[in-house]
Every structure is written in structure tokens, then in C-alpha cells.
Amino acid sequence: MNPIKIIIAGPRGRMGREAVKLVSNTTHFELVAVVDHKYDSMMLSDLEGFQTIHHVPIYNDIEKCLQTIKADVLIDLTTPEVGMFHARTALHYHVRPVVGTTGFSKEDLAELEEICQKKELGCIIAPNFAIGAVLMMKFSQMAAKYFPDVEIIEMHHDGKLDAPSGTAVKTAEMISESRIKKQQGHPNEKETMNGARGANFDGMHIHSVRLPGLVAHQQVLFGSDGQTLTLRHDSYNRGSFMSGVKVAVETVMKHNHFVYGLENILE
Ligand SMILES: NC(=O)C1=CN([C@@H]2O[C@H](COP(=O)(O)OP(=O)(O)OC[C@H]3O[C@@H](n4cnc5c(N)ncnc54)[C@H](O)[C@@H]3O)[C@@H](O)[C@H]2O)C=CC1
Numbered sequence: 380m381n382p383i384k385i386i387i388a389g390p391r392g393r394m395g396r397e398a399v400k401l402v403s404n405t406t407h408f409e410l411v412a413v414v415d416h417k418y419d420s421m422m423l424s425d426l427e428g429f430q431t432i433h434h435v436p437i438y439n440d441i442e443k444c445l446q447t448i449k450a451d452v453l454i455d456l457t458t459p460e461v462g463m464f465h466a467r468t469a470l471h472y473h474v475r476p477v478v479g480t481t482g483f484s485k486e487d488l489a490e491l492e493e494i495c496q497k498k499e500l501g502c503i504i505a506p507n508f509a510i511g512a513v514l515m516m517k518f519s520q521m522a523a524k525y526f527p528d529v530e531i532i533e534m535h536h537d538g539k540l541d542a543p544s545g546t547a548v549k550t551a552e553m554i555s556e557s558r559i560k561k562q563q564g565h566p567n568e569k570e571t572m573n574g575a576r577g578a579n580f581d582g583m584h585i586h587s588v589r590l591p592g593l594v595a596h597q598q599v600l601f602g603s604d605g606q607t608l609t610l611r612h613d614s615y616n617r618g619s620f621m622s623g624v625k626v627a628v629e630t631v632m633k634h635n636h637f638v639y640g641l642e643n644i645l646e
Pocket residue numbers: 388389390391392393394395414415416456457458459461478479480481482505506507508509541545620
């Protein structure tokens with residue numbers, strides 16, 4: 380069987396570095412190029428930390444990369460604006476995107492879904508690749524049927540650009556599907572300081588914490604008469620996301636449609 384040919388966008392990032400390791404160490408994957416906004420025309424092995432990764436050219440321009448290099452899958456781990464441009468461009472060149480980048484809008488997701496339908500191509504957008512985080516989201520969705528009062532607290536490292544996190548948004552979306560519609564807290568509550576109650580998604584509140592020392596953590600707190608239920612997931616390193624990246628790459632090759640959320644492909 381031919382290996383799956385993969386381009387990684389954002390290889391020097393916290394996630395990108397782990398993804399380079401994963402792809403290089405997986406026998407049925409082949410890293411054929413990387414997309415970075417620096418070091419055009421150099422080889423990945425020229426960069427510090429990548430000396431053992433041979434024959435992988437660096438491109439600044441994704442179009443040029445996709446025109447030159449034959450690839451099956453693009454793994455994007457960059458920033459929301461760049462990630463959306465990359466995913467759209469990859470589909471245009473018949474390359475299947477696996478996107479971990481968060482911060483996409485509803486409109487972005489709808490646009491990608493439409494392109495996938497037209498092109499009959501697979502694309503996976505996964506706000507969180509960690510299996511434990513996906514389970515936390517699913518358990519939250521189950522619990523919300525019985526506990527409609529819920530608040531989400533997501534906690535991340537202070538290098539994170541988007542808030543709330545993609546995971547928190549996805550959790551709230553999944554909860555919304557199972558809980559009765561509800562505006563939480565006192566109907567007359569007032570913030571005496573802006574933002575005190577966090578973001579409001581469909582009546583439930585999301586609080587974003589950013590601190591050095593953290594990686595990626597989330598608590599989903601449910602409250603009811605005389606009891607609370609807390610579901611919590613912690614990622615202590617970026618290795619925690621890699622088994623999900625691997626499954627997503629393998630699965631996207633078998634799909635001809637758009638998928639938003641790893642829970643939709645886990646067996
Ligand atoms: N789905 C998941 O499980 C996870 C998703 N993430 C998301 O992945 C994204 C990346 O996260 P980190 O690696 O922590 O961020 P990071 O800031 O460490 O890495 C982002 C990388 O993108 C690169 N970049 C920026 N513009 C670019 C361009 N035009 N072309 C190519 N590369 C470009 C930067 O040079 C940087 O190396 C974020 O959106 C984050 O929320 C992070 C962890 C897990």
C-alpha cells in the first residue's frame with residue numbers, strides 16, 4: 380500500500396512539531412512538504428530541531444506547494460485566518476484537509492462543507508484531537524439532558540490566540556443539542572464589571588482562563604438542586620492530541636464529505 384502523502388502547515392508551532400514527529404514516525408505516512416511563512420525554498424532539515432527529517436521542502440505559498448508537490452492530505456495547525464485559506468486552497472487542489480486550527484466561524488465551516496459537497500472530497504475539522512476531550516464533550520452532552528444548568532471553564536496556556544477555545548465552543552454546541560433551552564443565572568443579573576459572566580452561548584456561559592504553565596484543560600460544571608457534577612479533561616502535553624491526528628488522517632482518505640468534530644469519526 381502506498382503511504383499517505385502529507386503536507387503540514389505550521390511545522391514550527393507547538394502542535395506542528397508534534398505532527399512532524401507523528402508523520403515521520405508512522406510507516407504508512409509520508410511527509411512530502413511543509414508550509415511555513417518563513418524559510419521559503421529551504422529544506423526542513425536545515426532548521427533547528429528537524430535535522431533528521433530529510434527531503435522535505437519548505438514553501439511559503441500554499442498554492443505553489445500544491446501545484447508542485449503531489450499530496451493526499453494537508454494537516455493545518457496554524458491560525459484561524461491562515462487555516463481557513465489553507466483548507467479552502469487544499470480542497471481546490473483536490474487535497475483533503477485535516478484541520479486542528481481553531482477559531483473558525485460558522486460561516487467558515489459552512490463554506491468548507493459546501494466545497495466538500497461540490498468536490499466530493501473529505502475534510503475533517505477537529506477542535507480537539509484528544510480522545511479524552513472528545514469523551515468529555517460526549518459525556519457533557521449526555522449530562523445536559525438531566526442537568527440543563529451548566530457553565531464551561533476552559534483553561535489554556537497564555538500563547539493561545541482564540542477565546543473561547545474551539546473545544547469550549549464545540550462542547551457548548553453539543554450540549555445545546557440535548558439540553559432544554561434555558562437562559563441561566565438570575566433573570567435580572569447585572570455585570571458590574573464587563574465580562575464577569577463570561578461569553579454567552581445559547582444561554583450558557585463560557586469562561587476562558589489563560590496562564591503560563593497550563594496546556595489545555597476544561598471543566599464542564601453542571602448544577603441542580605443540592606448537587607453538582609463536574610466533568611474535567613486535562614491535556615498535559617501536545618502528544619495527547621496525536622492519536623487523534625493519526626485517526627483523522629487515516630479516516631479522511633476514506634471519506635468524501637465534510638466532518639466537524641472527531642466524535643463523528645471515532646468508532
Ligand atoms: N485540534 C486540536 O486538538 C488542537 C488545536 N490547536 C490549535 O492549533 C493551532 C496551532 O496551535 P499551536 O501549535 O499551539 O500554535 P503555535 O503558535 O505554536 O503555532 C502556529 C504556527 O503557525 C505558523 N504560521 C503562522 N502563519 C502561517 C502561514 N501563513 N503559513 C504557515 N504557517 C504559519 C506559525 O509560524 C507557528 O509556527 C491553534 O489554532 C490552536 O488552537 C492546538 C492544540 C490542539
